[in-house]
Amino acid sequence: MVERRRRVIGRSKRYKSNAAPREQRLPIDRYSERVRLSNVDPALEACWQVVCRSEEVTHQPRAFALLGRHWVLWRLGDGTVAAFLDQCPHRLAPLSLGTCDDAGTLRCSYHGWQFDGTGTCVDIPALGDAAHLPSRARLTAPHDVTESHGLVFMAIRPSRTPLPHVTVADDPSFQRGDLPVTTTTGAAGLFADNFLDVAHFPFVHAATFGAGEEHEVPTYTLERDGYTFSATYEHLFANREDPGVEAGLRPLVQRRALTYRYTAPFHMELEINYLDAGGTNVIGFFIAPADGDHVRIYSALWRNDLGGSPEAMAEAVAFEVAVLDEDLVIQNAYRDRSLPLDPTIEVHTKADRTTVELRRILSDLVSGR
Ligand code: FES
Numbered sequence: 001m002v003e004r005r006r007r008v009i010g011r012s013k014r015y016k017s018n019a020a021p022r023e024q025r026l027p028i029d030r031y032s033e034r035v036r037l038s039n040v041d042p043a044l045e046a047c048w049q050v051v052c053r054s055e056e057v058t059h060q061p062r063a064f065a066l067l068g069r070h071w072v073l074w075r076l077g078d079g080t081v082a083a084f085l086d087q088c089p090h091r092l093a094p095l096s097l098g099t100c101d102d103a104g105t106l107r108c109s110y111h112g113w114q115f116d117g118t119g120t121c122v123d124i125p126a127l128g129d130a131a132h133l134p135s136r137a138r139l140t141a142p143h144d145v146t147e148s149h150g151l152v153f154m155a156i157r158p159s160r161t162p163l164p165h166v167t168v169a170d171d172p173s174f175q176r177g178d179l180p181v182t183t184t185t186g187a188a189g190l191f192a193d194n195f196l197d198v199a200h201f202p203f204v205h206a207a208t209f210g211a212g213e214e215h216e217v218p219t220y221t222l223e224r225d226g227y228t229f230s231a232t233y234e235h236l237f238a239n240r241e242d243p244g245v246e247a248g249l250r251p252l253v254q255r256r257a258l259t260y261r262y263t264a265p266f267h268m269e270l271e272i273n274y275l276d277a278g279g280t281n282v283i284g285f286f287i288a289p290a291d292g293d294h295v296r297i298y299s300a301l302w303r304n305d306l307g308g309s310p311e312a313m314a315e316a317v318a319f320e321v322a323v324l325d326e327d328l329v330i331q332n333a334y335r336d337r338s339l340p341l342d343p344t345i346e347v348h349t350k351a352d353r354t355t356v357e358l359r360r361i362l363s364d365l366v367s368g369r
Pocket residue numbers: 088089090091092093108109110111112113
């Protein structure tokens with residue numbers, strides 16, 4: 001027995017491995033989901049999340065998926081938004097199949113139980129008028145719901161992150177245009193990463209705006225404040241859309257300043273300032289993690305350089321849709337629908353400062369720091 005064991009040891013020592021050198025092998029993913037952020041991470045419940053557009057909430061119930069669960073939303077008689085888990089406490093039927101009266105009292109479509117805007121059961125038809133209603137017959141509510149920027153935001157638990165605020169949204173010199181809501185496959189963290197990434201323009205967006213873009217990412221400054229950051233850089237670009245170039249008023253190559261503002265977990269804004277030609281364009285990007293594999297993207301433009309023209313804004317929106325379509329090709333193709341948070345999983349460079357900061361902030365959020 002002893003002899004046999006020796007022989008085996010001896011043979012293994014002489015064994016010459018044909019395995020690829022360590023650096024060529026596929027890395028073993030030693031990390032559990034704790035170091036990757038999925039769309040349904042429990043830490044995301046303690047954040048403001050966008051649920052839908054304000055105009056999508058009507059006086060009749062409608063279901064929206066968020067963080068892997070379905071929520072029913074409707075508008076009460078006074079115009080405020082009611083939001084609850086889309087599940088009747090009786091036999092767990094989806095409440096979104098029900099109907100509301102003028103005051104906003106919702107009647108479940110299965111056995112007719114009625115719930116008011118606070119989620120309290122006010123009628124169980126099968127028990128008659130004088131019935132004592134069970135105290136557990138109430139709806140499950142998120143901690144907070146609010147409307148901002150024409151969107152409905154919800155925090156399932158008390159939010160540790162602030163509500164996002166687009167700085168120019170209150171400025172009357174800006175006109176707004178909304179992109180159609182995009183429901184698609186992917187990870188909210190990876191979509192946030194993609195929006196904040198500045199090195200992919202010449203490659204992913206070659207057919208829209210990327211062809212003339214510099215490959216090299218200029219040095220930029222980044223300032224973190226809690227669960228938010230802003231990053232700014234200035235660069236030269238060929239402004240082919242400026243009529244002042246043709247008129248000989250300005251050179252073709254002009255200065256442009258880009259400012260990214262991020263609010264955890266998935267709210268972003270890019271402000272582009274044309275320093276020579278004038279004008280400011282802002283793109284807002286709000287991502288709802290619907291379930292483990294899907295997101296909804298709510299995006300809007302604010303511009304002060306279109307002279308109030310609805311046609312020009314429609315054109316600008318169509319252009320942004322084409323840009324987003326280019327990003328979707330990559331985002332939809334990711335097989336692992338989560339954002340790595342452990343810095344050793346990916347390779348980072350100094351051109352990736354915004355997206356490294358994104359990971360740091362989300363990592364802090366997940367670990368409760
Ligand atoms: S399941 Fe809603 S009333 Fe019975």
